[in-house]
Amino acid sequence: MLAELKGLNEECGVFGVWGHTEAAQITYYGLHSLQHRGQEGAGIVTTNGEKLTGAKGLGLISEVFANGRLHDLSDGKSAIGHVRYATAGGGGYENVQPLLFNSHSGGLALAHNGNLVNATQLKHQLESQGSIFQTTSDTEVLAHLIRRSGYKDLKEAVKNALTMLKGAYAFLIMTENEMMVALDPNGLRPLSIGVLGDAYVVASETCAFDVVGARYERDVQPGELLIINDEGIHSERFSMNINRAICSMEYIYFSRPDSNIDGINVHTARKNLGKRLAVESEVDADVVTGVPDSSISAAIGFAELTGIPYELGLIKNRYVGRTFIQPSQSLREQGVKMKLSAVRGVVEGKRVVMVDDSIVRGTTSRRIVNMLREAGATEVHVRISSPPIANPCFYGIDTSTHEELIASNHSVEEIRQIIGADSLAFLSVEGLLEGIGRPYEGELKGQCLACFTGRYPTEIYADTVMPHEKA
Amino acid sequence: MLAELKGLNEECGVFGVWGHTEAAQITYYGLHSLQHRGQEGAGIVTTNGEKLTGAKGLGLISEVFANGRLHDLSDGKSAIGHVRYATAGGGGYENVQPLLFNSHSGGLALAHNGNLVNATQLKHQLESQGSIFQTTSDTEVLAHLIRRSGYKDLKEAVKNALTMLKGAYAFLIMTENEMMVALDPNGLRPLSIGVLGDAYVVASETCAFDVVGARYERDVQPGELLIINDEGIHSERFSMNINRAICSMEYIYFSRPDSNIDGINVHTARKNLGKRLAVESEVDADVVTGVPDSSISAAIGFAELTGIPYELGLIKNRYVGRTFIQPSQSLREQGVKMKLSAVRGVVEGKRVVMVDDSIVRGTTSRRIVNMLREAGATEVHVRISSPPIANPCFYGIDTSTHEELIASNHSVEEIRQIIGADSLAFLSVEGLLEGIGRPYEGELKGQCLACFTGRYPTEIYADTVMPHEKA
Amino acid sequence: MLAELKGLNEECGVFGVWGHTEAAQITYYGLHSLQHRGQEGAGIVTTNGEKLTGAKGLGLISEVFANGRLHDLSDGKSAIGHVRYATAGGGGYENVQPLLFNSHSGGLALAHNGNLVNATQLKHQLESQGSIFQTTSDTEVLAHLIRRSGYKDLKEAVKNALTMLKGAYAFLIMTENEMMVALDPNGLRPLSIGVLGDAYVVASETCAFDVVGARYERDVQPGELLIINDEGIHSERFSMNINRAICSMEYIYFSRPDSNIDGINVHTARKNLGKRLAVESEVDADVVTGVPDSSISAAIGFAELTGIPYELGLIKNRYVGRTFIQPSQSLREQGVKMKLSAVRGVVEGKRVVMVDDSIVRGTTSRRIVNMLREAGATEVHVRISSPPIANPCFYGIDTSTHEELIASNHSVEEIRQIIGADSLAFLSVEGLLEGIGRPYEGELKGQCLACFTGRYPTEIYADTVMPHEKA
């Protein structure tokens, strides 16, 4: 929702379960808890040991599986599922995952969270060899690599194929009788495994485990390939070149506050970022307010450390759905708002600290600052619980190009003027690392900071396609 | 949403605008901001000075007016609209408001928030005289009373009809060339007027004014009848028996936190209730958490006063829509959750204060306490920011019968045991009155406390129909 | 379908069943066979002896009762239903029948086929007495008259009310424990009763009896009121002024060919009209073709009598549904057709007799003649199996005003020129009467010929509303 305001969109979320009599249902609830990672489409593929069966569609998981379609999957004992993020353009049914490929020698289903930086090159090579692609999704590349590998043994075929991929990926791969789980050597996207009775579960975020009643076991490791079947679970490494670089934005913005990444709770991390932010850039003010929903935790942390009361200075309208009619330009100029409104009763006559988690293009921040002033705030101090985003992401987050990123072309003071704030401060990179507090060694503590620093953990190619360029 | 969990449902919300070239659009956005007051149906009637035109339907306002239906109303220069709450049963298109009655002598449109306690009697009398009712809505009663009054002058007909009604009502009445606004002599439901350029606006809550860019003028007074037309606005009293008794639950639970009622901001009132609650029943604990969304303000107040950190211990899933499939009993027993989940990373090993705004049947509270314990809370102390609800409401809130209200049959200690909390405390009636802090004279400070005390501000009849019994 | 081409639309069809364990289902199939009489909306009301339950909606009967809604009516043991014709304008849910009125003294459901010529007057009178109308349907007038009659006994109330109505009506009226069936004193619309095991059935056309497996008993008589309940069936007269005047267009155009009216099969009547037409205006030609669907029977009769072979010279496209996109003007000029096309392989180089059942505005005829010529017909002779329609209908058929009726303002020769035919002939009024061959005494043989002759069987008022003017 707010993501739309910002133009910061996650690629997707994946969920899998092996060995549960209600596999499809479990996957439905698991995906439902990951719905914030993608609202464009959703799908589930199950296996009953003999055959893969799938159902997918555009829309929310509850929309896709309305009308009894979940029942068609009910004899599956294992399943993988996927939620896909909202692109601007329409269409896209083909790209909804899991992709399901049946052949005379058996089926193959794939669900993917991430973005491959060499997908274009691999696709061209494969097409030159006669492969036909039916989707614009880079996920299909892995399927072709597996089928063409020449290896009889699926595990070898998969390992061989994975070594050819570069970029960010958390893959769930399923055949009639096994599930494979793979994470890229940088571990850019989160992926965890858990246990639910006798069954294994895998999910992009641990909140899915809580929702389905599973117990968290551990995070999947960078460069790890897990093979799960009726015999149990088996782990292998498919890469020697391991270098953990979990996406920082997962902590800052994307993941649900009730998820843990590498053992660190996301809400707690955000609250700590708010506290660090308060230490780095305190301000004399009357109230602290956060931009709902993702900045609430940081705002509470900011308030707690400074002693300035936390208030609901901004309210989000929960009922902005797909069919909502946007106000005309003339109505907008007359002051018609939607999605977000400032609470006059709270901010009128007050000096307000407005905590937000990030600034992408700056337009949303300017609008909110303006809204607060119109509601009577005498001062608006903007505090951002992350460093300036000055570089595009190639790993599955739909930020923007350099041109569109306000921090790529403007100083903090310029941004302050543009958004019309009385003061503006971003969290420092050091503050970010310490606030999250990962115990990992090294300068970056196993985090990807590329969007802040421009130092990408993988090679980037001239033809690397960013998510929003696909459609 | 959470309302469904509790079985506490508001009847509706009304919005009107007189004299604006984009009257239907303004009403659309106004109603959108009142959507929390009713999600079953919505409608708008406009007048272009010659003819009333209406459109309505089941579903959210954005669903009802999808597909260009708003355009059909675009030549109206004034409009009234309505959002209706979700009943358990289906059907109900007829009952969606505004009701629109055309006759050879002109049209009449009505939108109503509230509940009449003598609707059954009036309806029987009218039917015995040959009237035919097409809805089960008590709103239609007023239309018949007006049409049968014998007065040539509409204002006199309306005033005469209003004197026959007993109970709670905030009415918007519109003909081709005027709008009337009436509030019952107890002012049980909120209703305010504002100004938008040259136009007048009326709304159930002031948040609608902020959303459409209007300026709040004042609350409509109990027993007041406003007549708005192209000449301006004119106020009359239709009752001598005025006794303000605004519904306390509007402050506690229903209204949006960014609304003001009689000049008091709802979020601020809730935060103060949380502080009073902390004073009345402090507890030694590690974290304070609120049940989203309506109890967040009170929880923050509780935390602020006690110094115990406020945390996001409970997370609500935003994507529980109409088509969501409820988990089977067996999955629920295995721990599959939806709507709400506890944040393990926040509550594990902690003594938790769980602040909620009310307890109706107790089932939801028990479920949440249990959820917190499963997520590792060592103690769960439940604090309710209102007194026990021991009596049904007859004024438009769909609580329940005496039998279903847990506080009607159990002591606080019994409730504590039933919900499984380590401790439980409700706010006192005095705490409630002082927390809200209305400056009104008298013991009750102009509030209705009937659901807590059983002292109803109007007569109640044996055949008074509660909202949930209609459908 | 073709009706739309012509602007000749039937008002509706009614069906009822008393005393069958699957009353709603029987009514569903009965209405389905009457679907040609109305495609805008459909509804069914059932009684289980204690309560009336209804469901209705816009669209075809199969659309309205998709999604299991029929099941909601499954405990009814008796039912009435209605299909409503397609108006140009949208909206109209309120007007879909049966109308259902519940009151504290019991329910009342009404289904109506026809048009009252004094509805406006009655409505104004009732409104002046305080009645409120919620529909623009004249059916509601009867409900008000019944409720206001003052008679305790429903039968007396109904009889009294019926005497106040003027115009065409076939009414089904149902309460919790009886069904009443009434036909206007002129018997303008068809209505028959049948027997299905122990149950009674009533329908606008006898084809409905064949479809549900019922046995035809007899036609309801003009001015007759039937009372059907668990004791059996009972007949009364409510008018002394009986003068049968069944609508001739039912034979010519509206009714299904497999229906019988007063014992005469519609297909056979049409075929005879075709034969009479051939006798009256034979022509030297190579092939006879009919405009599908309603003119096929007459064309076959024409061919049989003349010996000219009957061929499929015109084909109707069956798949022109609601969402069909009409060709743009430019495409239409390039020759893009829809709905109907001429069969080149049949008409090329031939002299064609094109038999149609009527001409309303002439535009359709012109288009078809042109189509046949473009497909290579060397001559096109148009033969119409009814006299020229020169007067509007006030009894439930949506023809048009005098201005729009081509035969109201033009001679046959002028019409021939306008439609571009080589020759044109209409059937004479005598030919019509003899072709149908009703055994009734008198000049008109119990038929209404008003649209041909202008002699209306009832009074007509200045403010009589024609069906297409309502909406």
Added chain:
Amino acid sequence: MLAELKGLNEECGVFGVWGHTEAAQITYYGLHSLQHRGQEGAGIVTTNGEKLTGAKGLGLISEVFANGRLHDLSDGKSAIGHVRYATAGGGGYENVQPLLFNSHSGGLALAHNGNLVNATQLKHQLESQGSIFQTTSDTEVLAHLIRRSGYKDLKEAVKNALTMLKGAYAFLIMTENEMMVALDPNGLRPLSIGVLGDAYVVASETCAFDVVGARYERDVQPGELLIINDEGIHSERFSMNINRAICSMEYIYFSRPDSNIDGINVHTARKNLGKRLAVESEVDADVVTGVPDSSISAAIGFAELTGIPYELGLIKNRYVGRTFIQPSQSLREQGVKMKLSAVRGVVEGKRVVMVDDSIVRGTTSRRIVNMLREAGATEVHVRISSPPIANPCFYGIDTSTHEELIASNHSVEEIRQIIGADSLAFLSVEGLLEGIGRPYEGELKGQCLACFTGRYPTEIYADTVMPHEKA
């Protein structure tokens, strides 16, 4: 529609246009006229010279392109389209055609009518070489063969691929700048070309030309490959082994009566079949009736030759849509009918000749005979305007297996007893050939008679998949 009754379903219809500013619209109307060849799904792909754009979906063409989707294709100057037949099973979006494959070297779209008898073998070979199939359609086989051919030149690649296919196919293939049209060496399915101003059109049936205002040019020849681009049209042969064998059922049952195949009008052919049938097996009777819609022409021919009057003895209900509720077994036993009913007024007391075009399983014939008897027919003589279908079709018609075909296991006399007719006669193979009257040399006159004689014009393999086995 009736096809469903019989279990005789056509695979599909194709339409293409090259060089028209409203290419997508033209294709829409063309496909609309071919809708009888397939109702499950429809799609259109256009090219604007630079890019292929497609839209497709489940349902009728008017449903798929509701909501403005046709507009998305409006800048195309050429297009191909497809309608697909209704399979029993659901799903199948992927299989809706045209299939569209984009790659870095350009796009490829394919639309196919027919059935390949060696698709399974080709698919296994391709999968073993690493190809991934995303549909179960045999159409995709051609795409893979083209992409893997190794030829740089598309025409060579296509010709090479076509030589590997066996069975029935009419293919439309489109890239950004040319369209190819291919018909199998036996010419089993109909395919014609026409001219529309400066544009070329291709269609499964000539009725599409009439609908879009195009002029018929000629039928595509067996083994012919047409290449159409902005330079014009160019014809090549890709096979030396030409042997015309047009499907006889196209004349008898599938094609629209207004289409011509090899210059012979389908309605005229059917009428002649009816006459031949009358000559071969005349009968003393009172009325002739045809089973609508496809047998009407034959029935008229039968009546014309014998002088027995042709009557509408059977009526089809036009409103049996997707959501129609089938009557329960108990209602069916009570006589509830749908789809088809007998006209009592026509058949009662009469000796009836019922002309039908074919018998597949016999269940429909038995039901109709029974219906006629219940409606009072004293004798029912069944006359079939084709020989007994005793062998399955492998070329794109969804008949059935040997086991299900009643004529495969029973003599004519046995069939007569099963369907309960007083007499039964089929047309002879010689009567069929002479009735259609193709001027071609040879015993079979260029027709496929395999379903009657078992002599298939191509090889058949053990694993040949019949259409109904796919999905």
